[in-house]
Amino acid sequence: MSSTTTPRFSPRELAARVESGQISIIDVREPMEYVGGHIPGSQNIPLSRLGSTSLPEGPLVLVCQSGKRSEKGLATLLREGHPHPLADLEGGMGAWQQAGLPMKRRQGAPLPLMRQVQIAAGSLVLLGVILSQTLAPGWIWLAGFVGAGLTFAGVSGFCGMARLLAVMPWNRVQA
Incomplete structure (x- = not known):
């Protein structure tokens, strides 16, 4: 079977x-x-x-x-x-x-990992763009590095940022 x-x-x-x-x-x-x-x-x-x-x-x-x-x-x-x-x-x-069916959620549960990745990646890209315009043009490579990482994650199915965020203290859940 x-x-x-x-x-x-x-x-x-x-x-x-x-x-x-x-x-x-x-x-x-x-x-x-x-x-x-x-x-x-x-x-x-x-x-x-x-x-x-x-x-x-x-x-x-x-x-x-x-x-x-x-x-x-x-x-x-x-x-x-x-x-x-x-x-x-x-x-x-x-x-x-x-389907709108009932769900139970523990109070204080961390944000879903994918949302954490989106927030972190978006913040790093934005930071890279802002710093490249205000401090030094080389900061644009931060945005490029994050973009390359996201592309690799999409192609390979491995997201290093998600793995890193998953072990952060705010994501540790007690049974």
């Missing part, structure tokens, strides 16, 4: 099943993402710990931001011979939020 034959629930279908108490939801995102907004009653088990953590009995639905990590999690559990029915949330938390 592969993850492509695993059922995928629409946000509304999942909400109905949650209300009826038929399933357990496992959110495979990182703790920082989870505290920023999750389905009420879901349990946070990051993808990296999914195979080594005990899971609730009964049917499970895996959830992530877009559906890619939950798909990987399903594949891991299927490979390990998970004994209970498994499913996935179609479109992830983005679709859940777009």
Whole structure:
């Protein structure tokens, strides 16, 4: 059985099943993402710990931001011979939020990492332009460096700025 034959629930279908108490939801995102907004009653088990953590009995639905990590999690559990029915949330938390369904957010949760990257990158580009016009023309290279980094991140899928921001003290989340 592969993850492509695993059922995928629409946000509304999942909400109905949650209300009826038929399933357990496992959110495979990182703790920082989870505290920023999750389905009420879901349990946070990051993808990296999914195979080594005990899971609730009964049917499970895996959830992530877009559906890619939950798909990987399903594949891991299927490979390990998970004994209970498994499913996935179609479109992830983005679709859940777009459907206007309830979310629980921890007070004081950090901004989503992508927004932090946008704020930092935009600020550095703006700073480089301003400094190049007021102090020395060479400061324009700061804007060029950030632009090159963003281009590399888009092409490769690796964002050094996101990795750096993720380990900052304000992004540490206690379980």
